[in-house]
Amino acid sequence: MAHSAEEIRSHVRFYIGVFVGLIILTILTVWIDQFHIGAEDSDVGNTIVGLAIATLKAGLVAAFFMHLTSEKPMIFRFLFATVAFVIAMFILMLLAHFDPIVPVFVQ
Amino acid sequence: MEIPYTVTARADTGLWNAKIGIWLFLASEVMLFGGLFSGYVFLRLGAASTPDYDWPTELLNVPMGFVNTLILIGSSVTVILSWSALKLREYNKFKIWMSITLLCAVAFLGIKTVEYTEKFTGYGIFLNDGAEIKGKYATEQEGFVTIVPKYPEKAEAAGFTPAPATLAVHEGSYVIPVENVVRWSNFQPSYNTFYSIYFTLTGLHALHVIGGVVVLGYFLFFGGPMWRTNPEHLANRVEVGGLFWHFVDLVWIFLFPILYLM
Numbered sequence: 409m410a411h412s413a414e415e416i417r418s419h420v421r422f423y424i425g426v427f428v429g430l431i432i433l434t435i436l437t438v439w440i441d442q443f444h445i446g447a448e449d450s451d452v453g454n455t456i457v458g459l460a461i462a463t464l465k466a467g468l469v470a471a472f473f474m475h476l477t478s479e480k481p482m483i484f485r486f487l488f489a490t491v492a493f494v495i496a497m498f499i500l501m502l503l504a505h506f507d508p509i510v511p512v513f514v515q
Numbered sequence: 516m517e518i519p520y521t522v523t524a525r526a527d528t529g530l531w532n533a534k535i536g537i538w539l540f541l542a543s544e545v546m547l548f549g550g551l552f553s554g555y556v557f558l559r560l561g562a563a564s565t566p567d568y569d570w571p572t573e574l575l576n577v578p579m580g581f582v583n584t585l586i587l588i589g590s591s592v593t594v595i596l597s598w599s600a601l602k603l604r605e606y607n608k609f610k611i612w613m614s615i616t617l618l619c620a621v622a623f624l625g626i627k628t629v630e631y632t633e634k635f636t637g638y639g640i641f642l643n644d645g646a647e648i649k650g651k652y653a654t655e656q657e658g659f660v661t662i663v664p665k666y667p668e669k670a671e672a673a674g675f676t677p678a679p680a681t682l683a684v685h686e687g688s689y690v691i692p693v694e695n696v697v698r699w700s701n702f703q704p705s706y707n708t709f710y711s712i713y714f715t716l717t718g719l720h721a722l723h724v725i726g727g728v729v730v731l732g733y734f735l736f737f738g739g740p741m742w743r744t745n746p747e748h749l750a751n752r753v754e755v756g757g758l759f760w761h762f763v764d765l766v767w768i769f770l771f772p773i774l775y776l777m
Contacts, residue, residue, distance in 0.1 A: 416602050423599075427592040434584050434771075438577065441776045451563070451777060458772040465768045473595050473761045480529040483538050490542040494549040501553040505560050 426472045430465055437461050522747045537755045541762050544723075548766055551719070555712050555773065562708065569647060570709055574637070574702070576630055580775040583626050584767060590619035591764040594731065594757045601750035606742055609753075613735040616760070620728045627721055638662055639706060640699040642691070646673040652685040653699055659690040660699055716770055723763045730756045 437458060446453020471477050476487075520532040528535060562570040597612035638653035640660055650664035661684045664670035675689035682690065700706055704714040734753050741749040 413603055416599050420596060420599050423592055423595055427588065430588045431585060434581065434588065437772055437776070438581050441772075455777050458776055459769075462769050462772050466765050469591060469761055469765050469768065473591050473764075474758055482528045482530055482535065486538050486542050490545045494545060497546075497549055498553050498556070501557045505557055 423472065426468055430468060433461055433465050433468075522745070522751060531751060533751060533755045537758050541758065544762060548716075548719075551712075551716055552769065552773075555716065558708050558712055559773075559777070569707065571707075574634075574649075575713075575775045576633065577775050579626050579630055580771050583623050584771045586619045586623050586626075587764045587767050590616045590623075591761050593619065594753075594760045598750060598753045598757050601742075601746065601753055604746060606746075609738075610735060613731060613753075617728060617732055617735065620724055620731075624721060624724060624728075627717065634702040634710070637702045638699060639702065640691070641697040642673055643695055643697055644673075648673055648675065652688065653701070654684065655693060655699070656682060656684075658693050660693055660696045661688045661690045662699075663687045664689055713774060716774065720763070720766055720770060723766070727756070727760050727763055731760065 440457060440461075441454065444454065445457055476483070518532075522531060524531050559570065562568045593612045593616040597609045597616060600606070600608035600612055637649065637651060639647055639649045640653060640662055641647050648662060648664055648670050649666075650662040650670070653660065653662040655661070659678075659682065661678055661682060662670070662675075663685050664675065667687070667689065670689045673691075674695060675691045678684045678688035678690045682688070684690075702710050704711045731753075734749070734756060738749050738753075741752075
């Protein structure tokens with residue numbers, strides 16, 4: 409993390425650059441949605457591209473605005489556990505979707 | 516009693532306490548929104564695999580969502596510039612950047628209010644044969660359900676007829692006997708699965724924006740005494756509030772494409 413005045417001033421210029429990058433990626437998200445990507449009867453291509461851009465934007469915010477590029481190891485321990493649990497939650501949800509409990513109707 | 520480690524780092528963690536606290540809080544927030552996001556994905560996949568299931572993303576206003584995205588990203592920059600100003604001991608600049616941040620938050624909530632109003636003044640009618648007719652100004656009177664349909668030709672094909680002059684309805688209204696209708700309502704959370712998850716996700720996010728406004732507004736309007744006695748402590752508080760604000764921005768970065776575009 410920045411400490412000296414000169415370091416902070418140089419970071420401010422960098423933040424502005426990240427801001428411009430985020431705006432460009434937001435415009436790209438909306439622009440690219442006009443086109444159908446992948447199989448004709450499926451939204452999977454557009455979904456993957458849209459989420460990939462969103463993940464890139466989130467990465468920029470977390471890395472630079474939230475200072476994760478220069479954070480202490482303790483924070484990453486918390487984040488590792490958080491990400492692991494979130495992934496586990498999504499896997500549980502996907503398991504429920506692809507292997508659902510089918511209702512049985514007794515005549 | 517003096518709270519320890521508000522400015523200096525603890526030897527064992529290498530961090531001042533509030534920094535650890537906010538990251539633990541954000542971890543719980545990730546789980547909260549992660550649960551709702553996974554719920555959204557589950558419902559979205561279910562809708563995609565159900566023939567003719569309506570997932571009405573086209574009803575959301577993309578330009579408004581786009582502008583709100585730019586506003587929140589802009590506010591993320593201004594909040595970090597306000598923190599940088601404090602680190603550089605420029606209090607007046609801090610006040611300017613923080614004021615802009617709060618204005619962005621108010622603008623975001625204003626646009627969201629307009630969007631919600633659009634939803635609550637839109638109506639849908641479900642018919643016995645499974646058809647769904649959408650429009651505005653729906654009412655029920657004299658044994659008929661009336662609506663100004665968005666697509667009149669679709670309403671006529673579903674059995675609607677132009678409203679008789681005896682009914683007090685808006686111009687362009689169509690009617691259908693109430694016995695042909697299963698249910699009708701405005702686009703409220705109980706209307707269908709999409710609106711329930713839409714209002715849950717965006718409503719919870721809006722509550723976070725309001726919470727951020729309260730915290731950052733407190734620093735702006737009541738930060739003076741702390742600035743004069745311990746400016747580094749105020750800078751750390753603003754950094755912690757800023758981390759929360761960036762998280763609010765992060766959530767919206769994902770909400771915008773999945774709700775408005777997919």
